[in-house]
Amino acid sequence: MSRRALLACLCTLFVSAGFAAELGVGSTRDEVIAQLGAPKSTTRAGAREIWGYPNGRVTLVEGRVASIDWKGALPSSAAPAPPAPRSVAPAAPASREVWFTDFAAAQAEAAGSKRRLLVLFTGSDWCPPCMEFEAKVAHAPEFLNLASTAFVLVKLDYPRSTPQAPAVQARNEKLRVNYGVNSYPSLLVISADGTKSALVDTRRSRPADNVVDFYVQAVDEARRAKEKSGFWPW
Numbered sequence: 001m002s003r004r005a006l007l008a009c010l011c012t013l014f015v016s017a018g019f020a021a022e023l024g025v026g027s028t029r030d031e032v033i034a035q036l037g038a039p040k041s042t043t044r045a046g047a048r049e050i051w052g053y054p055n056g057r058v059t060l061v062e063g064r065v066a067s068i069d070w071k072g073a074l075p076s077s078a079a080p081a082p083p084a085p086r087s088v089a090p091a092a093p094a095s096r097e098v099w100f101t102d103f104a105a106a107q108a109e110a111a112g113s114k115r116r117l118l119v120l121f122t123g124s125d126w127c128p129p130c131m132e133f134e135a136k137v138a139h140a141p142e143f144l145n146l147a148s149t150a151f152v153l154v155k156l157d158y159p160r161s162t163p164q165a166p167a168v169q170a171r172n173e174k175l176r177v178n179y180g181v182n183s184y185p186s187l188l189v190i191s192a193d194g195t196k197s198a199l200v201d202t203r204r205s206r207p208a209d210n211v212v213d214f215y216v217q218a219v220d221e222a223r224r225a226k227e228k229s230g231f232w233p234w
Helices: 002-014 029-036 103-113 127-138 141-150 166-178 211-231
Strands: 041-045 048-053 058-062 066-071 118-121 151-157 185-188 198-199
Touching: 002 151, 029 058, 029 066, 058 127, 103 118, 103 151, 118 127, 118 141, 127 211, 141 151, 185 211
Parallel strands: 118 151
Antiparallel strands: 041 048, 048 058, 058 066, 118 185, 185 198
16 A cells, blocks of 8 residues: 555544544634534624633634633534624624723713723833733733723823824823823723722732733722722722
8 A cells, every 4th residue: 555545544544533633722713613612702802802602711813712711621522503603703893892992982881881991091102011011911811801891991092103193192182181191001990970080000019920910910909999998889
C-alpha cells in the first residue's frame, strides 16, 4: 500500500471513530456551535463577542475563540444546532455598543434601566495608561460582567492628534470641567441625572493579579462603599 493510501485510510479511521479537533483558542465560530450548540445569550463590543451558555461563556474576537470560561469539562459534542443568530455576525448598531460616547444618550439609558453611569475620561492617542486600559480592560469579560451590570458605561475621549468633531470636543470639555477631571484615565460614578458623582480610586495599590483584576476591584469597592454609606443608589 502506498504512503498516500495509508494516510487516507488512517484519516478515514479517525473520522469514523469520532476524533475531532479540540475546542480551544483559535477555534472558529462554527466549531463552537458544532460542539456547544447555539449560545443562550450574546454580547458584542466591537470585534469581541461574548457567548453565554448555562455552564459558562466563550469569548470570540473576529470570529475566533479568544478564551473559554467553563464550569467543568467541555461537552465532547452537541446535538445538531441551528446556525448562530444573524444578529451575532453583523456589526452591532451604535445603541448596542458597550461603551456610550454620547453622555446624554447614556443618561437616558441609565434612567430607563435604573443604573448609574461609569464614565471613563481618557486620552486615547497620547496617554499610555489610557491605551493600556482600552487594550486590556475596557472589553475584558471579567470587567464587563461587573461594570455593565451595575452601570451604563460611558467613554469621553480627549485626543491630542486624532481629529474630533468640534461639537464633541466642546461637549466633552464642558463635562471635564463640570466634574473637575484633571488626570487620565479617570473613572467617575455619576448619577443618571448627572447631579452626583464620585471618583473611583485607582491610585491606591491593591493585591491584584493583573490590570483587569485591579480595575474590577476598584470599581467594586466604589460600588460597595456607596451602598454602606447610604448614599447609594442615586
